[in-house]
Amino acid sequence: MLTIGLTGGIASGKSTVAAMFRDLHIPVIDADEIAHRVTSLGGEAYRPIIETFGRDILDSNGAIDRRKLGAIVFYDEQKRKQLNVIVHPLVRKHMLQQKEKYAKEGEKVVVLDIPLLFESKLEHLVDRILVVYVDEQTQLRRLRERNGFSVEEAWARIKAQMPLEEKRKKADEIIDNNGTIEETKQQLHACLMRWGVLEK
Numbered sequence: 586m587l588t589i590g591l592t593g594g595i596a597s598g599k600s601t602v603a604a605m606f607r608d609l610h611i612p613v614i615d616a617d618e619i620a621h622r623v624t625s626l627g628g629e630a631y632r633p634i635i636e637t638f639g640r641d642i643l644d645s646n647g648a649i650d651r652r653k654l655g656a657i658v659f660y661d662e663q664k665r666k667q668l669n670v671i672v673h674p675l676v677r678k679h680m681l682q683q684k685e686k687y688a689k690e691g692e693k694v695v696v697l698d699i700p701l702l703f704e705s706k707l708e709h710l711v712d713r714i715l716v717v718y719v720d721e722q723t724q725l726r727r728l729r730e731r732n733g734f735s736v737e738e739a740w741a742r743i744k745a746q747m748p749l750e751e752k753r754k755k756a757d758e759i760i761d762n763n764g765t766i767e768e769t770k771q772q773l774h775a776c777l778m779r780w781g782v783l784e785k
């Protein structure tokens with residue numbers, strides 16, 4: 586089974602490209618989705634997070650308020666590391682379990698959508714690395730539009746990650762997502778043909 590690592594920066598277009606893989610019936614394992622599941626009420630990371638960050642980060646239903654937790658961890662590297670130490674091993678465990686399941690089912694290709702692939706040094710989990718790239722101004726604009734963030738809130742998140750310029754140097758293939766969705770799709774399909782995943 587060929588394992589493709591899909592990565593990029595926050596709001597660079599990973600989910601958009603992940604949807605294109607799913608349209609091709611190629612399964613995608615989504616690290617963000619797993620992180621959301623394990624941090625939800627009753628999830629494996631729920632209690633350890635409250636023990637570390639206190640009950641102020643909870644909403645009125647007792648669930649972790651991601652906006653509140655984000656307001657802490659994206660402005661404080663130490664706190665971010667503390668959260669990562671709790672959540673990342675669990676995300677990794679579930680990703681590997683899902684990958685195993687797809688291998689048993691006989692899938693030929695699987696995609697691991699991991700925003701922090703390089704930051705967490707997870708390159709060894711994948712055979713090929715695809716980086717979804719946008720320039721910083723486009724990234725900032727799309728992130729602000731999607732999440733309703735101020736410039737400051739958006740920058741804090743962008744700065745919490747390895748610069749996309751550095752990530753693109755480490756890629757096997759780069760998809761430039763500054764243009765239209767259709768242009769991005771064409772680049773993805775061309776890449777998958779080069780890799781022998783799609784027929785020419």
Ligand SMILES: CC(C)(COP(=O)(O)OP(=O)(O)OC[C@H]1O[C@@H](n2cnc3c(N)ncnc32)[C@H](O)[C@@H]1O)[C@@H](O)C(=O)NCCC(=O)NCCS
Pocket residue numbers: 594595596616617620624650651652654655658665668669672673676699700701742745746
């Ligand atoms: C901090 C949290 C509560 C903010 O939630 P929010 O709904 O605003 O964001 P969401 O989870 O949808 O993530 C959006 C993007 O933020 C970036 N991001 C998230 N966590 C981190 C982190 N610890 N370090 C750097 N970037 C991060 C990623 O690019 C991700 O795609 C949440 O992201 C979280 O629990 N993060 C820790 C787990 C993690 O590292 N997830 C990312 C990959 S596993």
Ligand SMILES: Nc1ncnc2c1ncn2[C@@H]1O[C@H](COP(=O)(O)OP(=O)(O)OP(=O)(O)O)[C@@H](O)[C@H]1O
Pocket residue numbers: 593594595596597598599600601602617700727728731762763764765766769
């Ligand atoms: N080529 C494009 N043209 C216009 N808008 C786009 C394009 N690609 C993505 N977007 C929009 O930009 C935003 C970010 O894209 P997306 O959610 O796919 O990024 P992401 O990398 O998955 O983000 P995150 O790291 O936060 O999970 C979304 O609102 C999406 O609709």
